[in-house]
Amino acid sequence: MNRIAQLTFLAALSFSQIALSAGLSVSDIEQKISAKQSEYENYNSVLDSEISNAAKLERGLADLRKNVTLADADRQSALIEMNLQYDKVIENPELDIAPARSAYAKAVRTHKAIKDAISDKYNQWQAKLQEVEQMQVSKHSLLNTIEGLKEQLNSARVDRLYEEFNRKEAVVVSHKIACDKDETLSKCTERGKSLAKQKASKRFLDTVYSSLSEAKEVEKRRPTSDVSVQVLRSDVADSNFSGQGNYNVKMNLQLQGNLKRSEGCQLLGLDRRYCVSFAGKNTVKLGAAAPILVTDDSVMYELTVRSNVFDDEVFIDGVSYGSTKLQIMLPSGQHDVEVTKRGYESNHQQITLNESKTIKVELERAQYRFSKGERIQDILAGDIPGPDLVVVPAGNFRMGDITGLGLANERPVQTKDLKQSFGISETEISVGAFKAFVRATSYVTDAEKGEGCAFYQDGKAVWQANRNWRSPGFAQSDNHPVVCVSLKDAQAYVDWVSKASSQAYKLPTETRWEYAARAGKETDYWWGEGINSDNANCGWCGSQWSNVSTAPVGSFERNDFGLFDTVGNVWEWTVSEKSSSHAVVRGGAWNFAPRLARASTRMELDGSFRANYIGFRVVREQ
Known part of the structure; x- marks a missing residue:
């Protein structure tokens, strides 16, 4: 087994080993992380070497192509000379033309040898590019394995603290x-x-x-x-x-x-998501120990919230509970209640709940345009609604690994200046929107024509011929983000929307995507530094979809520019500004670790790649 095959095999084992980490001690998981980090660094070094080898092959191919031009000129010259000698032999039969024939034969052999060499070098180059593409996917899979182990490490730290304290x-x-x-x-x-x-x-x-x-x-x-x-x-x-x-x-x-589990997270400086139950239960088992209560035994009271408008949204302690009229059971004590609606001033108040209570909220119309951006929508040919867009204002920002927690390809940090505002779809393009495009154009995606669509299994991208945007391997409604689309498929959708709307639609550049995703923030996530719990759909992020499937678009809170799901759900195709030969996906996905869903994370892929964790959104010029 050669070195590349060994590394790919190791990356394939990594994800399956995460499952074996459940129930391990903190020191055991730390040792696994250390071992995987060494594997990752070694893998990264070999990948860089293979990319360099591919470049060398490409340069060698270019040199051969120059040589074949010269050889062809030599061959033509030898042919002309031989023909001249044949003309002379007619007048002088004794003339020896063997040297001319020999020179022509040699020129023909040289020309053919170089052409054969070009064919061989081209095949070597293409094979090396395929190896590099697979290694790039495996590299990110291995990184996801490491981040997954770190997630389990934090849970194990809480478990250990709980057992030691109690x-x-x-x-x-x-x-x-x-x-x-x-x-x-x-x-x-x-x-x-x-x-x-x-x-x-x-x-x-x-x-x-x-x-x-x-x-x-x-x-x-x-x-x-x-x-x-x-x-x-x-x-x-x-x-x-x-x-x-x-x-x-x-x-x-x-x-x-x-010690309550929530208090354990506070003592260790961890996000609350490591100290809550994601399965809807109120206990968590630690080996053979007695169950640990996730919630305390506080008295529960009923809170009723009403407002003077319809289609509003109620946030209690930062969590959305839907629209009014709302009735919910809460523990006694203080709670923050906020009621919002687009076009109205938000109403925020703090209440002390020591008995059942009803609060009535009067929302007043905002004097200014909605702060998260104006919403626009083009009507396409055939009365088909176009993507819902949010206007992002012009401005400047720092792009890249601002916090210093990122990867090498996120550096250096650069200041970018966007002089023009632009519209960007407030969600990833949905299955329903993509379906309308297919119906109007009879378009067939790359996944439906070729090897199918990749999915993440045992730490690597596995291709399956019958997987595509219609059947990605899990249930999706029209309101889920479309996946299993290549960069070419995404561009085809953009071209159709542009023509059908008579407007200039594009895929977002990396700069525009990160500017819109950050929404004026310089933290790793638009809401702050930590991923917290149930803020986004990514691996180990605490939602019902984490490590299971995509979530319906708009299932989580908007960022300050009014965009949904710029963290997690699906990686999104962008047009790379750092490499002309590769596209870049941004934003993380439902089955990738939280650290890979930061605003500056970049994953470079070949544009032909498609997977059930990659989708896209679009921008429109003003």
Whole structure:
């Protein structure tokens, strides 16, 4: 097995090994990450070498093509000379023309040898390009494996912290207090025992914190934590009163740390998504241990929200709960409630819920244009609605790996200036929109004509002939993003929309895509630095579609320019501004890790590639 085949095989094993990581300890997963990182770096080095080899083959082919032109000229010259000698032999039969014939034969052989060499070199070049394309896909698959292991590492860290913190321990404590002059002996006794419990709990909590595997990391956030200690059992082993009015007590206690999973994430500085259940259950099992409650035992009250408009949206504690009239059960305490609607000023208020409550919201029309951008839509020939577009204003921004957490191909960071506003589809192009294009043009996609469509399995892209945009391997409605389309397919759609609307539609350049995706932010994601939970459809991102399938377009919140799904769901084709021979997909996908869904992440692919995790959106010139 040659080196490239070995590397591809290793990348193929990587994703399947993630599944085997479930239930492993933190140190086991850290070792796996270290090993995979070494594989990735080695793989990247070999890929760079193979790209260089492909370039060398291409240069060699160009040289041969120059040589064949010269050889052809030599052949023509030798032919002319031989013909001249034949003319002379008619007048002088004794003339020796063998040298001319020999020179012509040699020129013919040389010309043929160079042409054969060109054919051989071309085949070598094409084979090398295919190897490079497969390695590029495998490279990103291996990177996704590493990011997946990091996701599992964080979950394992929370599990470990939970187990270490919520341990039980028998504690013996002695305490002495001075009884107050006006205090009865009974009250002094109870106060002494209560203070002894507090003393034991404090000592136990200090011991728990200091013995944690990540004690230094946790200690930084201890002042703002809300953990507690539960007294499971307490017995007085000995007690007495001294002659000076002092009460001495010795107690045996059974104590247990009380750490909720959500508090574990806070102590470790992790996103909340590592500490919630994604399966709709309220418990998570850790080996043979007792179930851990994800939610607390707070009293639940009913909150009813009404407004004076239809088709609004209600956010409670940053989570969308749909439109009014809304009735929902919430735990007691403070909650942030925001009601929004396009064209109206948002209403935001904080409520304290200690009983069932109804709030009525009066939304007022906004004085200015909707801040997320004007919406426009062209009507195409045949009364077909075009893509829903959002106008993105002109401006400048810093493009690339601003936070320093990205990959090498995201650097250097550059300031880009977009002098003209443009329209961009607010969602990825949907199955329904692509279906209208196919019906109008009878277009047949590359996947339907060739090898089919790739899907992600066992850490690599696997081709299957019967997969295409109509059947990508999971259920899709007209409202899901179209997938299994190549760059050529996406461009064909753009050309059709341009002609049918008499407007200038294009695929987004990388600069326009990142500018629109960032929406004025310089963080890794348009809402902030962390992926958090259920903000987007990407692998291990906490939604019901994560690592399962695409989500319907617009299932998550818009960014500040009014665009949906610039993080996750499907990678989106863009026109590369760094390489003329390759296109670039941006934005991450439902089965790729959160780190690969950052605003600056670039994945370079051949334009003929298609997969059930790649789609596109369009832009329109003003």
